Amino acid sequence: MAKVVGYINLHSDVSYKGLTEKRPVASVSFLGRYGIIDFVLSNMSNSNVDTVGILIKEKPRSLFKHLGNGNSWNFNSKSGGVSLLYNEKYANSSMYNHDINNIVENIAFLEKSKADYVVIAPAHIITTMNYADVVDAHAKSGAEITMVYQKIDNADETFVGSDFLRLKGKQVMEIKNNKGNRKERNISLETYVINKKTLLKLISYAQKISSFFNLRDTLAYLCDERKIMAYEYKGFARCIDSYEAYYKVSMEFLDMDVSTQVFKSTWPIFTNTNDTPPTKYLKNAIVKKSFVANGAIIDGEVDGCILSRNVTIGKNAVVKNCIILNGSKVCAGAHLENVVIDKDARVEKKTELIGEGEPLYVKEGDVV
């Protein structure tokens, strides 16, 4: 593969209600063991992209902690590594706090790289994409810009608010917003391969047009005058663009047919270690159809749930279709259905919480 540098683009308007009040989408806990960003980082690592810049939009603190020195993502600490690119200057002015300004503010990262190509991908679209394949196709096509899309037939339900591409053969003719009014769409996965030189030109061009223009806007503006290639990705893809989608996609993983598409021995998903002991099942445990992370102690009934690290389920508690984040405790006899419990919260004895429609949300550290 040619020399490639990666950007993980955290500049987006996606949020998950309470879950993203104090942390960015990228570090929201997912499937008990991961942060949302682990999937795109692992894709970079598995695709041998070993120099990665993370374009941080906001709330950098929990990302510093999660990423440490990047060793958990298999980047050679000498020749590559993870750089945290934060745009302090515009952090508090939302109109200017976009990807292009971040790239510009941290331009040294790009300039000193010897890469020929740049891969840009978001964190909130979960895929197992091999960027090496995309780069190869890009290089062969001779295009300066390639956009990755997926053909979907439920565009009225998912990726609403994302972009779709109007194609002519393999060329992108138009980039438009998916308003959910049709089922079939070629949805943009917000993943781009751009020649490094082209990207450098693009950002200076974008700044001339409008200082509010982000990368997506620039590409949309340019696609009728420049040749932008489309690359079809046929693998697993889910867009976690809302609290509802977060819950829905999480639950979908409990179906083994879905999760085996993502967890393959040839495509490891890396994350950081937490030194937690195995899960302990006590004598009254009844657990079915669930993901359980280490450190949990379970003495109740758990069905259709995702339990993160160090969760406690008390004696005879009943927990159904819930997502429970790190360190939270459900006391004896409590009954929960359709609830998302943030970190270090506590559900008192015999409490009953049942989410109707949208899952209930219990805040970090709350006692209910």
Place this chain on the structure above:
Amino acid sequence: MAKVVGYINLHSDVSYKGLTEKRPVASVSFLGRYGIIDFVLSNMSNSNVDTVGILIKEKPRSLFKHLGNGNSWNFNSKSGGVSLLYNEKYANSSMYNHDINNIVENIAFLEKSKADYVVIAPAHIITTMNYADVVDAHAKSGAEITMVYQKIDNADETFVGSDFLRLKGKQVMEIKNNKGNRKERNISLETYVINKKTLLKLISYAQKISSFFNLRDTLAYLCDERKIMAYEYKGFARCIDSYEAYYKVSMEFLDMDVSTQVFKSTWPIFTNTNDTPPTKYLKNAIVKKSFVANGAIIDGEVDGCILSRNVTIGKNAVVKNCIILNGSKVCAGAHLENVVIDKDARVEKKTELIGEGEPLYVKEGDVV
């Protein structure tokens, strides 16, 4: 030693003109090999304070890079480590962007610590202080708060703008600003040992008095009603509180009597590695009374200088009393005296630059 947690307090108004335009004081290059913050971090490490929070005021980027995962400072990566505490919320509102608000915004760091005592020290006052000694004295005295001071006889020249303490025996009666109108002063080294419980009370108290109150203000406000102990530190101390002081203190280190006070085999100063080869002296090199970091290539005359990593001094160039930062190049035949050259700058052939009075400053990346 009792359980101690450390804060490195980067909230101060100190700046070094151009040198701190794009980076915080803490990561300004010092003595060719270090960042300013390395000294206080090494003191923490050598005093066995293995959990350290860095209260970042601004420009966090270069600090992320410099600190990496903290291994270079000898912190056990499991039981301790360096936490970067950044106050995103107030980063752009100078009145609120102070140490107490940063501690409050990142209160989990302090709350989860099992320490009995908290050591707080600034980066811009260079010492080789053993905090274990201060904590021992603090514990013995029974006081809840201890302030470290040094008795100096040139308070009209150094530490101007710092605080001095009015003492009664070993107790602090008043904290006042040193206006430089007297030679002898008991100067506060802005280094405090506070019982953890007391600090937690102090910050909530401070917030009640005024949300503009920083830690120093709070202590000054409280010292007539609370018993604050004074601890006299007699070792090496220099206050680098301005561009002039940065230059002056740097030059002072070229005197072996000064530098041997700091560089002792029992008190290593840790920094991060850069994988640079040894300095190469070519056939026309004439080097005297200088500090030279690795990676430099020298073919000219160097006298009374501090050269950082990967500096090039061309053939027959003459460089006197200069500080030259990483990667800068002085081309053949140039003549420099009394100049500070920031990173990656280039002084063209036969250029003459002579600083009169205050040393000349050449910006990062400039070509002159």
Place this chain on the structure above:
Amino acid sequence: MGKEIVAMILAGGRGTRLEALTAKVAKPAVHFGGKYRIIDFPLSNCANSGIDVVGVLTQYESVLLGTYVGAGTKWGLDGNNSLAAILPARERGGVGATWYAGTADAIYQNISFLDQYDPEYVLILSGDHIYKMDYAEMLAAHKEKGADLTVAVLNVSLKEASRFGIMNTNKDGSIYEFEEKPEKPKSTLASMGIYIFTYKELRKYLIEDAKDDNSKHDFGMNIIPMMLEDKKKLYAYEFSGYWKDVGTVESLWQANMDLLDDKELDLYNVKKDWKIYTEDTLSKPQIIGEEASIKHSLVTQGCIVNGDVEGSVLFNNVYIGEGAKVVDSVLMPGVLVEEGAEIYKAIVDEGVVIKSTDVINKEAKEVELVSDNA
């Protein structure tokens, strides 16, 4: 700048009584507790006790152990001044190539390693014991007594005492006699094989012992008796809490079962600040299927459980098929139990496949070891 204390972990032994489990790995690298290897315990104890230079002495099947210990990163021992050093038997200048001949000889052959750190005290540990212990407290006792050697002891029952090396002590804790596996024990203070020596004494005795061709070069059999004879100051340091030498298949099984029953060894860190660190395995989350039932068990990440599990410990990437039954068993990493298979009171070695028609050890009297290396 000398270190106050350096730890040396004896990790060279094969542990033949663990049978097939040590056919390809040294005993300290044997899996334990659903997630750990035995050596995680002394190494984590060192890290948690603030000991930052640890030598690990290896000889038997040392590659996995060596790469596992690495530079000590897993235990945080990878700072600028901290280190976990692998010390294999080797060829030395002026000496030639020599294997380790006994516990004392192994340390003797590494005197130059110790000298390099110039420690005041040396802590000698075994790589195959399961326990949590604060060595800093033991060191404090050693210093307080001004001892030449402090031996950690456990108060065992009189019945068990004849299986151990027994320290007979005076009222002040000083040791006046050491008896190896006495038929009629005079006391019940069993040596745990954990020693703190004042280094200059240790160094002297090791050099003396090395000269003696009749010596077994063993701490218990040679060094301690010599020191007692010389009237050196030997003290016992009594440890209370969970401690287990997992020397046999039976005791390894039992130690795993102990974790299910809340014995004193607390992995869940209720007493905080004493985590047992181990390697991070790259595995998917633990997935529990619709037909699963799990009770009274430890199950770790990467497992997929579709059958019945009771009273068992499941390591990384174990797969339990539908309708399978796993009772009172320890399943090492990567074990695959096919649909409908049954396993009772067994240790199943790494990577073994249990076929759907297999019924292992239904009688369940003795612990059965199932291994491809048998």
Place this chain on the structure above:
Amino acid sequence: MGKEIVAMILAGGRGTRLEALTAKVAKPAVHFGGKYRIIDFPLSNCANSGIDVVGVLTQYESVLLGTYVGAGTKWGLDGNNSLAAILPARERGGVGATWYAGTADAIYQNISFLDQYDPEYVLILSGDHIYKMDYAEMLAAHKEKGADLTVAVLNVSLKEASRFGIMNTNKDGSIYEFEEKPEKPKSTLASMGIYIFTYKELRKYLIEDAKDDNSKHDFGMNIIPMMLEDKKKLYAYEFSGYWKDVGTVESLWQANMDLLDDKELDLYNVKKDWKIYTEDTLSKPQIIGEEASIKHSLVTQGCIVNGDVEGSVLFNNVYIGEGAKVVDSVLMPGVLVEEGAEIYKAIVDEGVVIKSTDVINKEAKEVELVSDNA
């Protein structure tokens, strides 16, 4: 998931011709170039070539080498999927304790290590050569030719050729004959001791060679001749650039001097992207005193220079007193040269103190080695 290629660095030898310099450390750990140890070069080459699993085979004085290599952190080989593994001679299950008997035997004894990574190719390197080489290019050549073995060769002068193992090749680069130190060389392509084997071939030949009691178990003497006899596809890969086997005191000195004269080995990374990584020493900045004079020399951090230095290489923490003269010499870490002392054309070993009245090797005909381990 198998690795495409695993590298094995032979680092077990003493290097007796380096005399006192290897009394206490293995040859690959000998200091070089003001800051490095010799093994930094093959390890950095691996890291820079994108090879992320490297075995380091040790036997002689392996402790320093083992802790130095650690988990590979210094070379960035410490990711989740990368590793530098120390492979000492050891006791193995079913085999017993065996030392490494030759280069091929050393690899043979680590077949289980290699099998674990299931590589397509294995790169065999020597731990004591100084050079920069992109093994990825050599691998590409090996794959393109569909070779069973590719040997890196250097075009030496006809005069030198009889000191080397010479590969006689056809026009297409295929090797038809190998001659060890031929009196009348037919070609000047000298083997650099750098081999890429297709692993399944290597494995087969190692097992065959191990059965032969008369074999020296050496790649050059046994494995290559066997493969040639079997008409296997052996190709030469010609390397051009700086390469030095620093086998003697003289050649080690010369290699250090070469750095002063801008030979092809570029430590200053003008060609970028090929840094030689090494350990980070905790030292103060390099301090040059008022009376110092330094020309045509390499001086590293931690040195204090108050005297005259010319044509020399100074390692970490060397101290040169006022009026001292150091000419054409290599001063290893921690050397202290007192005021007024003089040193010419010498290698001074680690930690040696040169007294103020000493005048070392004023004649300066041969290189003199000054060591406390003599």
